[in-house]
Amino acid sequence: MKNSDRIELMAPAGNFESLQAAITNGADSVFFGVDQLNMRARASINFTIEDLPEITKRCEERKIRTYLTLNTIIYDHDLSIIKTLLDAAKVAGITAVIAMDQAVISYARQIDMEVHISTQINITNIETVKFYALFADTMVMSRELSLRQVKKITEQVEKEQIKGPSGKLVEIEIFGHGALCMAVSGKCYLSLHSHNSSANRGACKQNCRKKYTVIDQETGFEIELDNEYMMSPEDLCTLDFLDQVIDTGIKVLKIEGRGRAPEYVAKVIKTYREAIDAYYDGSFSKEKVKNWMTELEKVYNRGFWSGYYLGQKLGEWSDIDGSKATQKKVYIGKGMHYFPKSKIAEFKIEAFDLTIGDTILITGPTTGVEEFELTEMLVNDKKLEKARKGDSCTIPVDFRIRMSDKLYKIVKNNP
Amino acid sequence: MIVVTLQRKKCIGCNYCVELAPLQFQMSKKDGKAVLIRGIEKKGFYTIKSPDETIHEVCDLAAKACPTKIISVKIV
Ligand code: SF4
Numbered sequence: 001m002k003n004s005d006r007i008e009l010m011a012p013a014g015n016f017e018s019l020q021a022a023i024t025n026g027a028d029s030v031f032f033g034v035d036q037l038n039m040r041a042r043a044s045i046n047f048t049i050e051d052l053p054e055i056t057k058r059c060e061e062r063k064i065r066t067y068l069t070l071n072t073i074i075y076d077h078d079l080s081i082i083k084t085l086l087d088a089a090k091v092a093g094i095t096a097v098i099a100m101d102q103a104v105i106s107y108a109r110q111i112d113m114e115v116h117i118s119t120q121i122n123i124t125n126i127e128t129v130k131f132y133a134l135f136a137d138t139m140v141m142s143r144e145l146s147l148r149q150v151k152k153i154t155e156q157v158e159k160e161q162i163k164g165p166s167g168k169l170v171e172i173e174i175f176g177h178g179a180l181c182m183a184v185s186g187k188c189y190l191s192l193h194s195h196n197s198s199a200n201r202g203a204c205k206q207n208c209r210k211k212y213t214v215i216d217q218e219t220g221f222e223i224e225l226d227n228e229y230m231m232s233p234e235d236l237c238t239l240d241f242l243d244q245v246i247d248t249g250i251k252v253l254k255i256e257g258r259g260r261a262p263e264y265v266a267k268v269i270k271t272y273r274e275a276i277d278a279y280y281d282g283s284f285s286k287e288k289v290k291n292w293m294t295e296l297e298k299v300y301n302r303g304f305w306s307g308y309y310l311g312q313k314l315g316e317w318s319d320i321d322g323s324k325a326t327q328k329k330v331y332i333g334k335g336m337h338y339f340p341k342s343k344i345a346e347f348k349i350e351a352f353d354l355t356i357g358d359t360i361l362i363t364g365p366t367t368g369v370e371e372f373e374l375t376e377m378l379v380n381d382k383k384l385e386k387a388r389k390g391d392s393c394t395i396p397v398d399f400r401i402r403m404s405d406k407l408y409k410i411v412k413n414n415p
Numbered sequence: 416m417i418v419v420t421l422q423r424k425k426c427i428g429c430n431y432c433v434e435l436a437p438l439q440f441q442m443s444k445k446d447g448k449a450v451l452i453r454g455i456e457k458k459g460f461y462t463i464k465s466p467d468e469t470i471h472e473v474c475d476l477a478a479k480a481c482p483t484k485i486i487s488v489k490i491v
Pocket residue numbers: 425426427428429430431432433448449477480481482483484485486
């Protein structure tokens with residue numbers, strides 16, 4: 001639940017597993033896409049319109065705000081589906097829509113739905129904030145601003161009392177963690193030109209994440225690059241200067257990653273939750289930051305940098321294809337049964353093996369993400385140290401597991 | 416005979432196919448995805464069979480342009 005003097009921690013949710021992980025690990029709000037009209041159109045991970053009531057049901061119980069992302073370019077043929085979607089969102093009790101196109105903003109206002117302005121609009125100055133305040137209560141600033149610039153904007157909002165349709169001061173939001181775009185967000189056409197696949201219709205092919213060589217056509221000489229991933233930015237991470245981030249006066253911190261795995265959402269949200277709470281109770285320290293960073297490095301990342309927020313350096317490029325995560329998950333088996341009285345979960349081992357002392361991960365659409373160390377188990381009803389493929393094993397756990405749950409073990413990743 | 420298939424569910428509604436083959440594709444106002452005109456549905460795949468071989472070229476262009484690669488064109 002959002003405590004109004006604290007910043008809001010906004011989590012990405014690509015599916016029910018991630019949604020549950022966000023809820024359990026302390027998100028104040030979640031954002032998600034439905035069908036194709038959002039920045040992850042290609043992903044098979046989007047929710048459908050029928051999922052909306054279930055999303056609000058799960059979130060309302062914990063007073064978590066829900067934001068529907070509807071932020072692609074909109075064509076005439078989309079006009080009716082956006083109305084259908086927004087109407088359904090309104091009925092389901094979704095808190096707000098994250099929008100870019102004026103058609104979406106306009107219809108949302110007509111049905112009195114709260115509007116948030118998407119990063120696709122790239123707000124970089126106070127006059128633009130004033131303009132969008134006519135329609136929106138929250139707006140995310142361009143990822144290319146420095147914290148100093150963000151602070152000026154939040155101060156101005158306060159000073160000029162810039163209010164949104166709700167009558168409250170508009171809330172300024174920034175990205176806190178996750179992938180960065182090599183172009184100004186929403187203005188990249190690489191994928192469109194190379195694959196007919198428009199990033200601005202949510203179908204980015206991630207050209208910037210690939211290796212390139214540069215050849216002088218005249219001489220045929222290849223220009224030497226010290227990094228062939230010449231346009232793949234490292235991931236944004238603001239955790240180590242979160243105190244400065246909060247001091248800018250922002251109200252919402254958004255975590256990117258609707259395409260990431262549920263354990264990513266769990267880990268990143270849990271870490272930022274702790275860090276934000278530590279800031280407010282005065283215990284934010286270098287020592288803690290060190291531990292939190294180690295935690296963050298365990299899940300998907302292309303290396304971290306501070307983005308443009310600290311304003312000093314340009315372009316920190318990733319030097320790998322994919323992740324630098326220090327650990328990964330390996331599929332072991334699936335959930336079979338839960339005995340609620342004895343609090344025992346039964347799993348069928350379908351691959352590899354499981355040993356006492358392993359860190360295990362259980363994920364599922366209702367369970368979300370649970371990670372813990374395996375301290376005891378029964379294998380085919382006998383107390384054993386190791387369970388192998390084909391075995392049935394039972395583990396004491398104090399939460400319900402389901403048939404749809406998957407069991408993984410966490411191993412070191414040696415990229 | 417030309418056989419054109421559209422796997423509709425994965426469409427992102429970018430409109431490319433309609434630009435290239437406007438007599439075979441149109442955008443649905445209902446869900447914003449492409450419709451293969453007169454396509455017959457089977458398990459999410461919409462198919463037309465046409466004796467008119469002149470449609471091959473445009474449908475092939477649409478298939479190549481489609482960013483999600485859900486259009487296929489065959490001569491049988
Ligand atoms: S080109 Fe492909 S993705 Fe685009 S509208 Fe046509 S079928 Fe859909």
